[in-house]
Amino acid sequence: MNEIGLTHILVISTLLFFIGVYGFLTRRNMIIMLMAIELILNSVNINFVAFNKYIYSGKLDGLFFTLFITAIAAAEAAVAIAIIINLYRNYKSIDINDADSMKY
Amino acid sequence: MSASTIIFYILSAIIVGGGLLAVTARKIFRAAVFLLFSLIGIAGLYFYMNYEFLGAVQIVVYVGGIIVLIIFSILLTAESGSDMKKPALSRILFSALATIFACALTLWLIKQHTFHVNESTIIEPSVRNIGRQMLSTTEHGYILPFEVVSILLLAAMIGCIVIAIKIKPKT
Secondary structure: OOOOOHHHHHHHHHHHHHHHHHHHHHOOEHHHHHHHHHHHHHHHHHHHHHHHHHOOOOOOHHHHHHHHHHHHHHHHHHHHHHHHHHHHHHHOOOEOOOOOOOOO | OOHHHHHHHHHHHHHHHHHHHHHHOOOHHHHHHHHHHHHHHHHHHHHHOOOHHHHHHHHHHHHHHHHHHHHHHHHHOOOOOOOOOOOOHHHHHHHHHHHHHHHHHHHHHHHHOOOOOOOOOOOOOOHHHHHHHHOOOOOOOOHHHHHHHHHHHHHHHHHHHHHHOOOOOOO
16 A cells, blocks of 8 residues: 555545536535535635645645635625525525526 | 655545535535535645645635635525525536546646746745735835735624615615
């Protein structure tokens, strides 16, 4: 068994990214779709940190990108949950197919 | 097989298994708890790579903030005990096919590519170095994005209040 390197961590983040994409495509519940987006953002964060550690170890830029992505993800989750609560008040449902009043 | 390798495989099993169960669970509350496990596993992966500050941030922001927010919103909206609607079989089939092929392509590319290590110097990702570069106003400082992100968070906070506020009807 060889040493854990960059490739191992990239494989983990790839699997996590496509799990998030699968959840985003299949589920129609808005909160679950939000969770899938969080998984995708986290896999990107893992990639940034792994490249920073194993390739560009003389810089800290990947770490700062991860910090800012985390901050923006927090803001995005807060706004998304406010929108979901507002939609639930109007439609009594958080299924994305029920929010179709702009469709016709 | 060293202890470090075993710890890495345990962490990756927690991350991938938690994520997979989070997007396939039938009960929404369980999905939130599996997502919690996955995010804790990612924090463990940061600790494994010696990025202690980032692991702490991951735990504080995601586990302490976003998961709590998601659980609050589940309690406010969905019936957390009941099963969710099962997605249509064709949707599951085509989504799984698309993601499996894309995943296989990406994994193949990762396996083919050889990564070249560019630098020999190592900057320790300690809190001291992070803070100095984050607040420095020189060429490689991050003071401007830091301030912009603070304005973004303020705007998001006010926007949340405006969107989610309940306006009482007159009379």
